[in-house]
Amino acid sequence: MKYIDEYRDGELARQLAASIGQEADSARTYHLMEFCGGHTHAISRYGLEDILPANVHMVHGPGCPVCVLPVGRIDAAIWLAGQADVILCTYGDMLRVPGSKRLSLLKAKAEGRDIRMVYSTLDAVKLAQANPARRVVFFAIGFETTTPPTAVAIKQAQALGLTNFFVFCNHVLTPSAIAQILDSPEVRELGTVKLDGFIGPAHVSTIIGSQPYEYFAEEYQRPVVIAGFEPLDVLQAVRMLVRQINDGRFAVENEFSRAVTRDGNAKAKSLVADMFELRKAFEWRGLGLVPYSALRIKHAYAAFDAERHWDVPQDSVADNKACECGAILRGVKKPIDCKLFGTICTPENPMGSCMVSAEGACAAHWTYGRFRDTKAPTA
Numbered sequence: 001m002k003y004i005d006e007y008r009d010g011e012l013a014r015q016l017a018a019s020i021g022q023e024a025d026s027a028r029t030y031h032l033m034e035f036c037g038g039h040t041h042a043i044s045r046y047g048l049e050d051i052l053p054a055n056v057h058m059v060h061g062p063g064c065p066v067c068v069l070p071v072g073r074i075d076a077a078i079w080l081a082g083q084a085d086v087i088l089c090t091y092g093d094m095l096r097v098p099g100s101k102r103l104s105l106l107k108a109k110a111e112g113r114d115i116r117m118v119y120s121t122l123d124a125v126k127l128a129q130a131n132p133a134r135r136v137v138f139f140a141i142g143f144e145t146t147t148p149p150t151a152v153a154i155k156q157a158q159a160l161g162l163t164n165f166f167v168f169c170n171h172v173l174t175p176s177a178i179a180q181i182l183d184s185p186e187v188r189e190l191g192t193v194k195l196d197g198f199i200g201p202a203h204v205s206t207i208i209g210s211q212p213y214e215y216f217a218e219e220y221q222r223p224v225v226i227a228g229f230e231p232l233d234v235l236q237a238v239r240m241l242v243r244q245i246n247d248g249r250f251a252v253e254n255e256f257s258r259a260v261t262r263d264g265n266a267k268a269k270s271l272v273a274d275m276f277e278l279r280k281a282f283e284w285r286g287l288g289l290v291p292y293s294a295l296r297i298k299h300a301y302a303a304f305d306a307e308r309h310w311d312v313p314q315d316s317v318a319d320n321k322a323c324e325c326g327a328i329l330r331g332v333k334k335p336i337d338c339k340l341f342g343t344i345c346t347p348e349n350p351m352g353s354c355m356v357s358a359e360g361a362c363a364a365h366w367t368y369g370r371f372r373d374t375k376a377p378t379a
């Protein structure tokens with residue numbers, strides 16, 4: 001297939017779903033976690049769960065970069081925005097995620113702090129160039145896909161001789177999060193979350209390749225199929241997982257071969273390795289402290305590190321008690337299990353991060369009406 005429409009062909013999708021139904025063993029269930037928010041979005045948008053056999057269950061994972069950032073780091077970004085001469089900039093979704101006391105960057109901006117939305121890391125560098133008397137902090141978030149652009153921005157700031165450009169680094173790593181889920185008591189001991197296989201990330205894998213997932217397949221005996229974000233990609237990945245599970249195989253397979261190789265993007269990986277090093281541990285919303293799951297800026301680039309320039313608070317702050325984002329990100333609950341879903345919490349009035357980002361499970365369910373058969377929202 002060559003064109004995007006072909007990956008969205010409804011008739012082909014129905015045929016693929018029917019073949020999954022024929023191949024799936026009716027005597028068992030299949031619980032498949034889609035790690036990525038992009039897959040969650042595709043599954044909701046195209047109603048894929050409606051055409052899959054009843055014994056194939058999709059479990060949402062923690063692969064939404066905005067969702068997994070804990071409250072403490074949002075509070076820290078708001079704190080940074082309050083420092084003298086600071087312009088804090090970040091991507092649009094981050095502005096609306098509630099921190100503690102329901103304060104968000106957007107509300108902090110309304111209260112007078114200089115907080116701006118940027119579309120790219122290079123916009124942030126331009127902001128620093130245009131405002132030499134101010135200190136510009138880029139609030140960097142995201143998985144392996146958005147880390148190389150942050151590295152490029154630091155390199156560019158260095159080449160331009162900028163001394164007023166800083167990065168508040170919150171880049172996180174996919175493989176560590178998958179390991180944390182597989183090691184969680186819900187999966188390992190209690191069996192409350194059943195996971196028979198993973199749909200591996202699309203964009204992340206274009207950078208890191210398929211090789212890092214081989215460890216999970218071998219060590220945890222779970223098949224992984226890397227898939228693109230189109231509906232036929234997801235259905236094809238489900239069929240590949242069902243086949244592996246039926247055969248008792250635990251391999252890494254690559255459905256997204258049009259963009260992903262085993263070794264990934266060597267140039268991007270070397271740029272990231274030059275600029276960043278592993279943190280010993282990093283807090284994730286829903287997953288808690290995850291060892292070696294995030295990056296910090298290396299000493300050689302310390303002049304651009306906001307956490308070295310300021311004594312940034314490192315507090316762990318509890319989530320809103322009523323918000324079930326944490327459990328949703330671990331695959332323990334679904335958006336409709338949250339009492340606030342569609343009542344108090346909507347995209348216009350998000351109570352948690354999963355309702356803010358387009359990749360968040362709550363926002364995907366809300367936007368594409370995945371609640372309609374189960375719960376009628378009042379808003």
Ligand code: SF4
Binds near residue numbers: 342
């Ligand atoms: S519906 Fe809102 S409050 Fe409930 S889990 Fe989702 S984001 Fe949190």
